[in-house]
Amino acid sequence: MPIKETPIKETPIEEVTPREAVERQRRGARLLDVRENDERASGVAAGAAGLPRSEIAQRIASLVPDRDSEILTICASGKRSLLAARSLRELGYARVASVVGGLQRWRAEGLPIELGQFDADAAERYSRHLLLPEVGAAGQLKLAASRVALIGAGGLGSPAALYLAAAGVGTLTLIDDDKVEKSNLQRQVLHADARIGVPKVDSARQTLAGLNPRVRVDTHAQRLRAANVEELIRGHDVVIDGADNFPTRYLLDAACRRLRIPLVYGAVHRFTGQVSVFDARRAESPCYRCLFPHPPAAEDAPNCAEAGVLGVLPGIIGLLQASEALKLMLGIGAPLVGRLLCFDALAARFHELRLPRDPQCPGCGPLAVLQGYEDIAQLCAAH
Ligand SMILES: [Zn+2]
Secondary structure (H helix, E strand, O other): HHHOOOOOOOOOOOEEEEHHHHHHHOOOOEEEEEOHHHOOOOEEEEEOOEOOOHHHHHHHHHOOOOOOOEEEOOOOOOOHHHHHHHHHHOOOOOEEEEEEEEHHHHOOOOEEEEEEOOOHHHHHOOOOHHOOOOOHHHHHHHHHHOOEEOOOOOOOOHEEEEHHHOOOHHHHHHOOOOOOHHHHHHOOOOOOOHHOOHHHHHHHHHHHHHOOOOEEEEEEEEOOOOOHHHHHOOOOOOEEEEEOOOOHHHHHHHHHHHHHEEEEHHHHHHHHEEEEOOOOOOOOOOOHHHHHOOOHHHHHOOOHHHHHHHHHHHHHHHHHHHHHHHHHHHOOOOEOEEEEEEEEOOOOOEEEOOOOOOOOOOOOOOOOOOHHHHHHHHHHOOO
């Protein structure tokens, strides 16, 4: 009769409930959160030390030198913590257990959570950003420290400001000298019927504060002019061009180039719109005047009040501007530098044009000389 081989059976890893884990912590067990670093931004089980599973082999000896110590592992749902506990056992730690159900069950049972760099409001409000490795805690903190200037609290500025405020940009500066009119409400969704006649920047501030009270909203009920343009946009990380006239756009472009602030350009006309990014910090970036070297005659460039616009169109273009602004602040993705993205609502089609820097550009070319912003104002007035 053949001898029956006894299979070498690995002792399964012990699993403990979150409540049991709290009890064992009290008696001296160490709790390790084995999720990735960015996953801990929205909170950890009270008393847990962060040690991502991939770093266990290098770091456990310095974190828990005594191999007889009891170690409990926790992750989001209890799967990775089991694997981590197995690794710990292989490294010679005999007393290991995994928290069943992970942080999900921990939270569901109302056990204490510790928050890191974020208070409870921010951790919950920005939780969907914190889940993205490309944003995460570090990115969210970058946004909170960022300042965006929006020229115009109108069709383009409305969606851009709403979503930038929702995203947690620290400071939004709104520059607009108009008052809310009934004809604005078809597309300028920052405003409200009850606030017709109110300065747009005040109306906008009210809406933005209601959406995200954490965001600071600075307002200037002024028209952008040669005399104030630098003062108004200096110190910002990104400028969003939501202007409805050429003189303002030319001024803004010149000032952003001089102050080396990226300018996110957007424009709409009837059923079409376009977006681009002019970033003076990049040598290869064109400027607004590479696209429009000279201001067109007023009759060739009608604004929305003259030509009409489909209400949703500035919504689409303004959100593309907000998306570019967020990417610039976070330093992720490929910005629309050197590219003009065009949208045709009737055809439901996007197309992209290459927009190289123009060596003869009167704005950024080698022969361009900026005498002063007054010159630009006069240049525009002459056309
Ligand atoms: Zn140029």
